[in-house]
Amino acid sequence: MSTTPPPTSGSPAPPTTGGTFLRPFKAPPKSKSDWLTSAILTAKTITAAAECAPFPYIKGVSGTVLILLETVVTVKKNCEDLEELCNSATEIITILHDQILAHGNTAAIKFKGLCEEVESYLEAVILAIQNLQDQSKGFRGRVKEFLMSSNLTDEIAGYQTQIQGLMAIVETNFKVGEIHAIVTAPSFTMIKAVENINNCPPPSRIFQGRQAILDKMHQFFGKDLRSQHIYVLHGLGGAGKTQIALKCIEQSSFSDIFLVDTSKVETIETGLKSIAVSKNVGNSAQDALRWLQSNHNKWLLCFDNADDPRINLNDFLPKCSHGNIIITTRNPDLRSYGAHTFVSDMEEADATTLLLRRANKENSEENFKVATQIVKELYYLPLAIVQAGAFISKSEDLEGYLALYHSNQTKLLSEKAAQSHDDYAQTVFTTWQISFNQLSHLAATLLQLCSFLHYTGISEEIFSIASKYNFPSWLPPREELEEPLEFLSHFVGPTGEWNSLKFLDITTEIKAYSLISFDAKTKLFSIHPLVHAWSQSTLPNETPLRSCMSSILGMYITKIPENEIELASVRLIPHVVLLKFVNPDGVADFRKAFWDIYYNAGKFKDTQDIAEQVLKKSQLLLGEDHPHTLLVMGNLASTYFRLGKSQKAEGLQVLVLEKHTKLLGEDHPHTLLAMGNLASIYSKLGKSQESRGAEFSSAGETHQTPGRRSPRHTFQKAEELKVLVLEKRTKVLGEDHPGTLLAMGNLASTYSKLGKSQKAERLQVLVLEKRTKLLGEDHPGTLFAMGNLASIYSDLGEFKKAEEFEVLVLEKRTKVLGEDHPDTLLAMGNLASTYFRLGKSQKAEGLQVLVLEKRAKLLGEDHPSTLLAMSNLASTYHDLGEFQKAQELKVLVLEKHTKLLGVDHPDTLRAKANLAVTYHSLGDFNKAQSLGLEILQQQRKILGDKHPHTILAMENLAILYQKLGKQEEMEELKQLIMDTKESL
Template structure:
């Protein structure tokens, strides 16, 4: 009974025509609470993944608010309003309990909404003066009576005792059909049909796992549709929570009149020796042990869909990923209501590729295109409004899936711990494949080298992040890292490749993750610094292979300014050099060098490190004079600051020796190399990688002096020790093998040289790829050996390929490109293709004179070769002029 005080009510100011007076007190007793209840249900319906409950509850609110405004006949609608509100409450509770199977209430909701809309219109017409009063009252009464009758009928069904609340003549566990635009997936469907063979004598479990939006549920529903005749009963369970699983099982028990609990259902399934099928849909919560809900018997069938790959342990499984291109195109065109003309297929192919063949993304794009009717313009619009379009839910859909692409992943992301979410966000700045634990473990051991001007304060954020993965004494704890990555894997937001021991992220998830960032700039700075820290801890002899793994990540960072992290400019340039991206290295290290000069001055160790790196870059670019100038300066300053025996001083001395050699000053090169080798042997020992590098450089200089026996002795030692220390497939071992092959060739043992050259080329191709600078160098060396063996056609085949790749990789003026041109010119000469030979050799002479000068040995050699080619072409005057030029140069020397 209401306890409302009369002092809180206002007297009615209107008199109803006929019937009892409707006071404000009577309104407060039933209408206001009804309105509040209906609004609450409407608001709650926003969280329910079935749109039809929102429609009917919203119509109830409109009805009640319309009734609230009328001055006449309000009490005639009291029973109708109260019954309708009660039914909507029951419907809402039932939909929550039934989860995905609540689709069966759709017809009831739509029918009730239709009747209520008629009443709303009739009530509104009571105030419409354009119609006669009697006609208005008649329409009102007819609508009210009809709706009252329907509401009473539904109310009886919904509140009937000893029966499961369900729409008439439907089983609560019937599965909905798959999407009307379902396409493809024949491979997985065929595997499932083969797996679920009748009378197998055991319980069969099949797990479909994968990223949200990949189409797991639709595949399961399609399979069930195609094979429903093979199962005696089919039960769909919403497995998203413990409550929904228990409710689903309870409903099975009640529908079969075997009890009213989940255990009753399981007991019935265990005793029922027929081909029933349990479909656990959306079993995504890694905290739920699904096994407790499996009937303990050796019969029956179970299908599970989940984002959690851990559920693979239950039986046969399949990773549901992206669609085949043809199926994806068909899905897009069908959902976009576009024909499959040749032009449409071509446009659709570009769209589905941009969406990385993700089914949900494709269906969402198709719905938008259907509405906009602009297939051709979608891709441009998508690239400019990617996030908005992937967040936007279509007004019309072909199935009951409630979420958009981005909402689907956000639901999973929101369940991650802060540390797991941070790791995923940081990885969104890296390349979406090839993410390894080593990248983080190396960074965690960062030792703050004096040449990198980064303080603990500057690196506070990456150091704090990494601290979560360290043990009590500061060592890297792989188990802690595994726990975090496993948490992310449980929602298929990352996947792990056991063969490569790397993680990857779906490209769309990778892009989406950055939309979750609060401070994008800070996160980018953190991962950039972290990557620089990681590179700084990689030993020099491991940098070649590490650079191949890290280069894609630097490429992903570059749009955000890859050198922003503390000290990362120097570290990143080292990676660029190692993979042959010399121009990129130059741009980055020049900026870093200038910045350090201004901030720290020229004699700061950080500045000297950057200058050293810039000199090395100039050498790789073939700008040896620039390199020499910098290296001389750095050597003087490092000797003064660090001493002549310091490791950094010796590194600079070794690089300067190589530059002297490239400039043709072999005497100076040998002098420096002897010093470096002696000091490193004394300081580091004979077997240290740096000592072996010095030995290899000195051996190369001996070759320049044609002291091939001494060169061979040193090169054999280097190869043996590197093989023992690093293994026979290590890049440094292969370099030693290639160098020894060259000496065998110099000594006339061409077959031995060829044997080694073939091995080096094969291993480098496998290890580094066909386009890596070291691979191209190996190919050029093998071509030279083929020439010495007289196999000029084979030499030509390799040399043409080398020249094409070197030109593309390094440019026409790089010394390696010019060398490749010179070798091909000589091969054409040996094949008696004198015209081609002359054309190529003219280019070599011009470029070497310009870049190296007339007195450089390589320039002289090119002139001698061109003289021979002129004579072969009977260009005697040109030959004599060139010979005279060489005589003049010789007199100057």
């Protein structure tokens, strides 16, 4: 219901809206009749003028009349019944406005009580009109009853009579030469000073918490009085800075207290003048400063709302070595004046108590629990909590607030309560709008763009690297890039270099109003979550800006080196998810970029959704045989495989290979790449089948059953394709080409899995020799070949040789890539595995713990690489006989796999089987049996009754039946196993 008045000549003008980034000016609502239109225009004019006069009660009554008129606008019919009421209210503020224009301070002081009385009365009228509209009875009849019962005409006439009487008093006291224009009217400080110089407005009656800040301030002001004490409270609008200052003042014993409105130079000068007048030392700001400089008593000067970064506050500070000063500001640059505290969100318990107090709700256990959830959603911002409490007090529905908030956030955070506990005139969203209106066009645009990213982890690098994007030659220029390129051009020099200084200037401008924060250690920006939500609400149409930010992020991702994409995906996935880049109409070059982020972050379900949508659109726009269509098809095949959909993955990749072969020929690089990808699917499928699950022995240990689970046929398919790829690449590219050496290494790995040890070793040694010669000993490609050779030695059982190479790989990767790089952690994990095989258990465990800690920190607890490290460590604990530790980790792995991949995914089934083995080793046969039954049912559903993995699940379950003494069930299952094997 609140409204922000248009800027007046005395206020800084808002930025122009010539571009597409800023919200255009909205015209006032259309009136239903001429009288209402005229009244609204009058009220808006007076309200705007009142903004320049620092009298809260003048602003309050004129703003309340405007709210009354806008409430009447919402009446569906018969609003004419309220015409007399509206005209009378408008006439009152018109008279008040004219009197203060004519007589300045004299009139303002005399009309103070009347203004507050009228404002309070009209707030009750507004609430009554709103309630009337909610009732079922006819509106006209209800209004007439209301007008008669309330005696509105008499009440309004009484106020007008009071005005006439006060006008006569003002005229009597008025002296020639004392006319003051509204822009030079004295501030609230002067009126307070004239009444009682030692009284500041008290803090809110529901002030809560902030004890740590208050203690710090009291300690600071209690120090040596021979030096001047300046304390700065800085932070976001609505964080409670002024209330903390007032609370500190209330709890202190200063000799003289002066509160100065510091929002404008004019109000500062007026506030200082009032000090001079009240102390009879002159009538100018300089007189006041001289008096403060000469007065060695314990005075306190509070500069409130020092938010405008263009004002040099130093010009108004007393130049002396004594006295006390508090500054409240949104501008963090003012920290340089003295001790300071960043005023941010409240502690949860204090925030919850504040909400309940403002909502007039009992602080019961049940209410406290509900209120805690509400303040969490409000991110513990004081002003938001007070507004929520006011709404709940009116609706009397604490439990239903969150549901309303989720669907009406902007309205609830923009609506001012009729009853207030302090003099703060703005709502959560309007207080930030005031700051936003001061931003330049470029700064406002950057803030709005960032509101489409996640509110943390925003970096300059996203924009600077995006500015270097080159549109691929095979795609025509797209209109989607016009706006992002135009925006980025503001930060690019004439020779194409990124201008960090210009970017710093713009971000500093936004930081000056605390609308964005910067962490110097991480070099990352962040936005308060509520500011983040509000920033989008400033847009009449968010689509152009969302598309712009989506393109900038896509441009950035395409420039990330392939070996850095995994770590980058962890940083960027929150941004990508928030942007919801699933629009297949977007720039084609960015589709793979966003797919890469989802894929490398382990978000395979989301990856599938993106790839499937993009594939459909690509087939429609470009055709089924277009290179981009086939690229997307290959990406989707890889995604299917990671989701455990092996048949879909294989079928799609076979189709890609067939199309490439038909369109480009057998020897084309794209055909060979497709062939290699299909071979990789076969290899991965073979590895997956190898480690499908562990098998119980009657003694409870685990052992491998290579004959039963060896996916030899799958590896043979991979071998055939890899031999062909190597032959063709050797022929087309030459023996020393990186593509040829990659194919050679891939074939060596498959030879190893097939037991062709000598071939595998010979081929991988050759790869290592060639890469060392061509690339050098420390090149990532060389280290990759060295690691593969170590893996082959492990497969051969030559663990000592494997250890030598793996130690070397780890040392070099640590040196070249750093301790936290994914490739370094992979080398660390491989070395741990070899240590274990060599009987160096403590070394193995130590490395695996370190790998898990680093992956969890860098990639997140749900990333596939983290879960693999967790599973490996659990296996090590199990093999060391530390079954309880193993169980804890395996339970966690199973829970995460189930949540992320689903109950039927191979990784989930493998995790379930591994946990069952640990339960078996712990002697908890009931839990093991429960999991064994689940595994058997899922294997039957997925693979059928005669699949080797299903038979293995039966055998494991039979062992558990024996352990539990379930002889009959065991015999039945053994007979079923025998019958199944005979039918094969």
